[in-house]
Amino acid sequence: MYDWFKTFHIIFxxxxxxxxxxxxxIFVHFADGQSLNQDTSRLLIMAQKLNxxxxxxxxxxxxxxxxxxxxxxxFSIGSWMFAKLSLVLLMIGYHGFCMWHLKLISAxxxxxxxxxxxxxxxAPLLLLIPIVYLVVAKPF
Numbered sequence: 001m002y003d004w005f006k007t008f009h010i011i012f013x014x015x016x017x018x019x020x021x022x023x024x025x026i027f028v029h030f031a032d033g034q035s036l037n038q039d040t041s042r043l044l045i046m047a048q049k050l051n052x053x054x055x056x057x058x059x060x061x062x063x064x065x066x067x068x069x070x071x072x073x074x075f076s077i078g079s080w081m082f083a084k085l086s087l088v089l090l091m092i093g094y095h096g097f098c099m100w101h102l103k104l105i106s107a108x109x110x111x112x113x114x115x116x117x118x119x120x121x122x123a124p125l126l127l128l129i130p131i132v133y134l135v136v137a138k139p140f
Contacts, residue, residue, distance in 0.1 A: 009064035019054035024121035032114040084134040
């Protein structure tokens, strides 16, 4: 059972992360298209649908991750797990920040440029690298 939970946790996490990396790219194209007075309505629809998918994947990631935590012996979990969970909370916050941008874009109140969203698109990598390292190396 543990291996299945871990498998699904990883699959759902990968799906959520794919969305985390792609949603700001849609924002880049939206902002660039807006500055050129292009029709960006299709990009908005894509972003909204992707965000709904991401929310489902996030919830499933958390459910299976939580199930894994209930299966293991808490005394066998190192401090690395608490560091990882702290970074995961930051990643969830990043997702919320993207949702806030999507809300502004949907309301026609976007003031950010494509360059801003390009930088925003790089932020999750700064969280993902230490998260993966902590899981693989379990340094403490």
